[in-house]
Amino acid sequence: MPKGEGKVVAQNKKARHDYEILDTLEAGIVLKGTEIKSIRAGRINLKDGFARIRNGEVWLWNVHISPYEQGNIFNHDPLRTRKLLLHKKQIAKLIGEVKTSGVTLVPLKVYLKDGFAKVLIGVAKGKKQYDKRETLKKRDQKREIDRALKAKNR
Template identity: 50%
Template sequence: MAKEAQKLVANNKKVFHDYFVEEKYEAGLVLHGTEVKSLRMGKCSIKEAFITVDKGEVFINGMHVSPYEKGNIFNKDPLRVRKLLMHKAEIMKLTGKVAEKGYTLMPLQVYFRDGRAKIEIGLCRGKKMYDKRQDIAKKDARRDTEREFKVKNLY
């Protein structure tokens, strides 16, 4: 089986700090011509973006795709609401989960797979302050052990 070509455009590391990512889904992005060119150049930000489900359709709000420099009148609003393409069964499952208290949908990364713009969505549950502190403590402990291991192996 051939390896799928995947080019990362934007990543949202902040989500993993603020939320527990329970499940991941892949969705297609509905874009207009010059937006695709801008994405290929890596001009995209999903840091403030969030995902909503409305009347059986999934939308991403707050995703910033910079206008294409050579796009003139064909450029769209950089912060416009964009539709996501998913299977109906997945949308129904997500709608049920989001209706539960504490769950939300967040974009994790935007990438191109086989020439098509895709977005990875995470079904997330918010972290409390003590959860964030525990994660930071674990990360520090792991970093310290790696540093000690590295020093021991040098001599």
């Protein structure tokens, strides 16, 4: 766990497979009512999520936070867009990076830090199919080497 990071609630493993992560940034999330209770229960899905910059603000799209079971009428739309809390300098930096073609903002993980929900946003560039195959091949080779070293040490 990186320094200062709390309990990881959800990870987007597919993001690291589909994208090359160039930079990461921690942001707070503006939540309503029972959403934080659902996040604490681990009922959040980042799989299809992405972030966009609109009018100088960063918004999180397509992140599914399931309705809280005991929330009844106070529950909110699970797929609503949620504002991310960043400093103006951070947003200006993101705007500069996103203007590059093929670069997007992807949520990598959501975790709880000091009682607040935080999201780790990655500035990512899409991988081509052959890059994905290359990554899988390297991972398999590393696994084989580790296995051989472990068997040799026994």
